[in-house]
Amino acid sequence: xxxxxxxKVQKAFGEVEVIPPLDLTIEDGEFxxxxxxxGCGKSTLLRLIAGLEDVTGGQIRIDGNDATSVPPAKRGLxxxxxxxxxxxxxxxxxxxxxxxxxxxxxxxxxxRRVQAAADVLNLSDYIDRxxxxxxGGQRQRVAIGRAIVREPSxxxxxxxxxxxxxxxxxxxxxxxxxxxxxLDTTMIxxxxxxxxAMTMADKIVVLQAGVxxxxxxxxxxxxxxxxxxxxxxxxxPKMNFFHGAEAAKHDAxxxxxxxxxxxxxxxxxxxxxxxxxxxxxxxxTFMHIHPEANPSETITVRVGGEFSATHGDTVxxxxxxxxxxxxxxxxxxxx
Amino acid sequence: xxxxHSRSAxxxxxxxxxxxxxxxxxxPLSMTLWFSVRSYLPLxxxxxxxxxxxxxxxxxxxxxxxxxxxxxxxxxxxxLLISIVFGILLAMLLDQPMWGQGVVRILVIAPFFVMxxxxxxxxxxxxxxxxNGLFAHLWRFFGADPIVWLSDASVFSIIMxxxxxxxxxxxxxxxxxxxxxxxxxxxxxxxxGANPLARFAFITLPxxxxxxxxxxxxxxxxxxxxFAEIFVTTGGAFGTRTLTYLIYQRVLExxxxxxxxxxxxxxxxxxxxxxxxxxxxxxKNLDR
Numbered sequence: 001x002x003x004x005x006x007x008k009v010q011k012a013f014g015e016v017e018v019i020p021p022l023d024l025t026i027e028d029g030e031f032x033x034x035x036x037x038x039g040c041g042k043s044t045l046l047r048l049i050a051g052l053e054d055v056t057g058g059q060i061r062i063d064g065n066d067a068t069s070v071p072p073a074k075r076g077l078x079x080x081x082x083x084x085x086x087x088x089x090x091x092x093x094x095x096x097x098x099x100x101x102x103x104x105x106x107x108x109x110x111x112r113r114v115q116a117a118a119d120v121l122n123l124s125d126y127i128d129r130x131x132x133x134x135x136g137g138q139r140q141r142v143a144i145g146r147a148i149v150r151e152p153s154x155x156x157x158x159x160x161x162x163x164x165x166x167x168x169x170x171x172x173x174x175x176x177x178x179x180x181x182x183l184d185t186t187m188i189x190x191x192x193x194x195x196x197a198m199t200m201a202d203k204i205v206v207l208q209a210g211v212x213x214x215x216x217x218x219x220x221x222x223x224x225x226x227x228x229x230x231x232x233x234x235x236x237p238k239m240n241f242f243h244g245a246e247a248a249k250h251d252a253x254x255x256x257x258x259x260x261x262x263x264x265x266x267x268x269x270x271x272x273x274x275x276x277x278x279x280x281x282x283x284x285t286f287m288h289i290h291p292e293a294n295p296s297e298t299i300t301v302r303v304g305g306e307f308s309a310t311h312g313d314t315v316x317x318x319x320x321x322x323x324x325x326x327x328x329x330x331x332x333x334x335x
Numbered sequence: 336x337x338x339x340h341s342r343s344a345x346x347x348x349x350x351x352x353x354x355x356x357x358x359x360x361x362x363p364l365s366m367t368l369w370f371s372v373r374s375y376l377p378l379x380x381x382x383x384x385x386x387x388x389x390x391x392x393x394x395x396x397x398x399x400x401x402x403x404x405x406x407x408x409x410x411x412x413x414x415l416l417i418s419i420v421f422g423i424l425l426a427m428l429l430d431q432p433m434w435g436q437g438v439v440r441i442l443v444i445a446p447f448f449v450m451x452x453x454x455x456x457x458x459x460x461x462x463x464x465x466x467n468g469l470f471a472h473l474w475r476f477f478g479a480d481p482i483v484w485l486s487d488a489s490v491f492s493i494i495m496x497x498x499x500x501x502x503x504x505x506x507x508x509x510x511x512x513x514x515x516x517x518x519x520x521x522x523x524x525x526x527x528g529a530n531p532l533a534r535f536a537f538i539t540l541p542x543x544x545x546x547x548x549x550x551x552x553x554x555x556x557x558x559x560x561x562f563a564e565i566f567v568t569t570g571g572a573f574g575t576r577t578l579t580y581l582i583y584q585r586v587l588e589x590x591x592x593x594x595x596x597x598x599x600x601x602x603x604x605x606x607x608x609x610x611x612x613x614x615x616x617x618x619k620n621l622d623r
Contacts, residue, residue: 052522073528085523089541098537099527146527 002063002076002153002186003028004049009058011044011210018044019210021058026154026188026203031180034190035197035233036207042190043158045207049188050079050156063153073102078147079156082163084139086131086146092118093127096145103150117145120179137168144179154186161196173199194234198222206230228331231256237286237300239325252326252334259286259302261323266309269316273299275309282306289315364603371596378590390597399581406490407577411558413494414501415551421498422505422550423543429506430513440510447503451563458496459485459568489573496564501557505550512546513539552613559606578602 004026011019019041026032034042047053049060051072060068067075078099086095094101096117100110118124121141131139140160147155157176161169177200180187191197197204198218206213206221206229214226218234225231231239239256247255263269264287273291276298285307289299301317309315326334371390374383394400429440446454462469463484471481484492516539524534562579569575571584582602586595 050526052525072522072526077526079523079526081519081523083517083519085517085519087520087524087538087541089544098524098529102524102528102533146523150527 002026004154004186004188005061005064006049007059007061009045009048009060010056011041011048011053012056017210019048022210022212024205024212024215026186028186029184031177031187031189031200031202032205033197033201033203034188034205034207035194036192036213037233038192040207041210042192042207044210046079046156046158046188046190050077051075052079076153077156078150078152078154079158080140080143080147080160082159084131084143084160084163086139086142088131091128091130092123092134092142092145095131095142096123096149099146099150113149114145117149120148120182121145136164137172140164140172141175144176148179148183152185154188157187157189159190159192161191162193169196176200195236198234204234206233224333225256225325226333228254228256228327231325231327231333237302240299247326250324250326253329254327254331256325256327257319257323259300261320262299262301263318263320264301264303264307264309265316265318266313267316269318271299271317273315273317275311275313275315278307278309278311280306285309287315289317291317367596367599367603369596370592371600373593375592375596376590377592386593390593391600394585394594394597394601399576402574403576403578403581406574407559407579409490410494410497410561410575410577411555413491414497414558415554417494417498418501418505418554419509419547419550421502422509423547425502425506426509426513427539429510443506444503446499447501447507449500451500451561452567454500455496455564455567458492458499463492485569486573489569489575493561493564493568493575496568497558497561500564501554505554508546508550509543512543516542548613548616552610552616555609555613556606559602559609578605 006022006024008021008023009019010017010021022045034045036042044053048055051067051070055068058068059066062075062077087098090098093114096114097110100113105113114127115124118127121144123138123141123145126134126138131142134142143160160176161172164172173196176187176189180200189196189200201218203215204218204221205215208229214221214230216224221230221234225234228241232241235258237259239258240262241254241256243254247253271291271293273289274295276288276290278288279286283305285303285305287301287303287307287309289301291297291299299317328334372385372387374386374389375381376383425443429436429443433439449457460468465471465481465483468481468484470484474481482488520538520542521534524538529537560579561577562583565571565575565577565580566583571580576584578598579602582595582598585591585598589595
C-alpha cells in the first residue's frame with residue numbers, strides 16, 4: 001500500500017515561500033514524476049514527503065494516516081538520492097543491509113533480503129566491494145538496492161540519473177521502469193528532464209515556482225497542455241510559439257505548433273523561410289528555420305528520416321491545423 | 336619543458352635549502368651520537384674519552400628511566416584522549432549554524448597561539464594556585480578543601496594544561512573533516528532508520544577516522560617533546576619527569592653530557608618507532 005495525499009501542504013524557508021499551499025493525491029502503485037525547471041520546488045516537495053523537511057502548513061497522509069509529524073524512518077518510504085549517498089566505508093553488502101540492521105532484523109533474514117536485492121539488480125558479482133570501486137551505474141543500483149530491501153510502501157527518487165552519462169541513463173531508465181512493473185509499488189520520481197518524465201511516468205506533475213501547473217498522463221500533457229508553460233516544457237524539441245498576426249488568424253493571443261506538426265516542402269507552403277542550422281540524425285532531421293516575415297525568430301521543425309537541406313536553403317512550412325494549440329492573453333489554453 | 340635541463344635546474348635551485356636542512360639536522364644528530372659514546376662531564380674534568388656503550392646501559396638501568404617512560408606515555412595518551420574526544424564534540428558543536436560563527440571559531444583556536452611557557456604559567460598561577468587560584472576559590476565556595484594541583488594531582492595537571500593547548504588543533508582538523516561530510520549520507524541514514532547516536536557511530540565517526548589518525552600522528556610527535564609546561568610548573572617533581580625532562584636533567588642538572596646524549600638517542604629511536612607505526616596506519620587509511 002502506498003497512497004500519498006498532500007493536503008494544502010506548504011513550505012517556507014524563513015520569509016521565502018517555496019511552496020504555496022498545494023494539493024495532490026498519489027494513488028497506490030502509481031509512477032508519478034515531478035518535473036520542472038531547476039529551483040521549482042520539486043526536490044523540496046519530495047523532501048517534505050520523505051520527512052527530511054518539516055512542512056510549514058498542511059497535512060501529509062500516507063495510506064490515510066496523518067504522517068505530517070512522523071519521523072522519516074517511520075513513514076515506510078525509501079529514498080534514492082541524487083549523489084546516491086552510499087556509505088563509503090561499508091561494502092555493497094553492508095550498504096544494502098544497513099536499513100535492516102538499523103531495524104534490528106534477524107541476520108538470516110537480512111542475508112536473504114540482501115541476496116534477493118542483489119540478484120534483482122545484478123549486484124552479486126561485486127557485493128563485497130566498496131562504493132568507491134564501483135562505476136556510476138553500479139552505485140546507482142546499490143542505492144536502489146538499499147531502498148528495495150526495506151520493502152517500503154513508496155519509493156522516492158531525487159534526480160537519480162543526473163550523474164550518469166547518456167547511454168547509462170537510458171539503460172537505468174528502463175531498469176527503473178521495469179522495477180516498477182515488477183514491484184508494483186508507488187514511486188515518486190523527481191527530474192528536470194522531460195524525456196525521463198514522458199517515458200517513465202504514469203502521471204506527470206509539472207511544477208513551476210512551487211505551483212502545480214498541470215497533472216496528467218504524459219500524452220494528456222503532450223496533447224492538451226493547460227497553459228503556455230506546460231506547452232513549452234513538455235515535448236522535445238520545444239513547441240514553436242507565434243504571437244500577433246499569425247495568432248490573430250486563429251482568434252488567439254498566442255498559438256503553438258510542435259516541431260513534428262509542421263510539414264516541410266522545398267516548393268510550396270504557408271510560411272517561407274531560410275534554413276539556419278540543420279541537425280541530421282539519420283532517423284530524424286531537425287531544422288531551425290528563420291521565417292521570411294521575421295528573420296530574427298527561429299522555428300524548429302522535425303522531419304522524420306533524412307531531409308536534404310543545408311544552411312541558407314529556402315523552404316516552405318505548413319502547419320497541421322488540427323494540431324495548433326491556442327492560448328489566451330493569460331497564457332491559458334483555449335478550446 | 337619538463338626536460339633533463341629543467342630538472343637539473345630545479346635541483347640546483349633546491350640545493351641551498353636541502354643543504355641547509357641537512358646541516359641543521361645532521362650536525363646536532365652526529366654531535367649527539369658522538370657525545371653518547373664518550374664520558375663528557377663539563378664541570379668535572381671535561382671530555383674523558385671513549386667509553387663505548389656504557390652511557391646507554393647506565394641510562395636505561397637508572398631507577399628514573401622506566402618511571403619516566405611511563406609518565407611520558409600517560410601524558411601523551413591522556414592528552415590524545417582528551418583532545419580527540421572533546422575535539423570531536425566541539426567540532427560537531429561548531430559545525431552547527433549559529434550566530435557569530437566566525438568569531439567563535441577564532442576564539443576556539445586562540446589557545447593554540449599562546450606560547451607553552453606562558454599558558455603553563457597562567458594555569459599555574461591563575462587556576463591551580465592552592466591559595467589564590469580560581470579553582471581554589473571554587474572549591475572553597477562549595478566548602479571543600481582546595482586541591483594542591485601541582486603536587487597532589489601533578490600528572491593530571493600537566494595533562495590538563497597540555498590538552499588545553501592542543502584541543503584547538505584537534506578541533507580545527509576534525510571540524511574541517513566534519514564539514515566535508517556529505518549531508519545526503521546523514522539523510523539517507525536517517526531514512527534508513529538510524530537514530531542520532533547510530534548516525535554518529537556508523538556515518539560520522541568512520542568519516543572522521545582519517546582526520547583522527549592525522550591528529551594522533553601529529554600530536555604524538557609534538558607531545559613526546561613536551562618540556563616547557565613541566566619546567567615552569569613542577570620542575571619534574573611529583574612524578575612528572577618525562578623522558579625529555581630526564582634528558583634535560585642529565586645534561587644540565589647532573590652536567591653529564593654523555594649520559595644525556597645517550598638518552599637523546601633513545602628518544603630519537605622511540606619517536607621513530609611511533610612515527611613508523613603511525614605512518615602505516617595513516618597509509619592504510621588513505622588507501623580506502
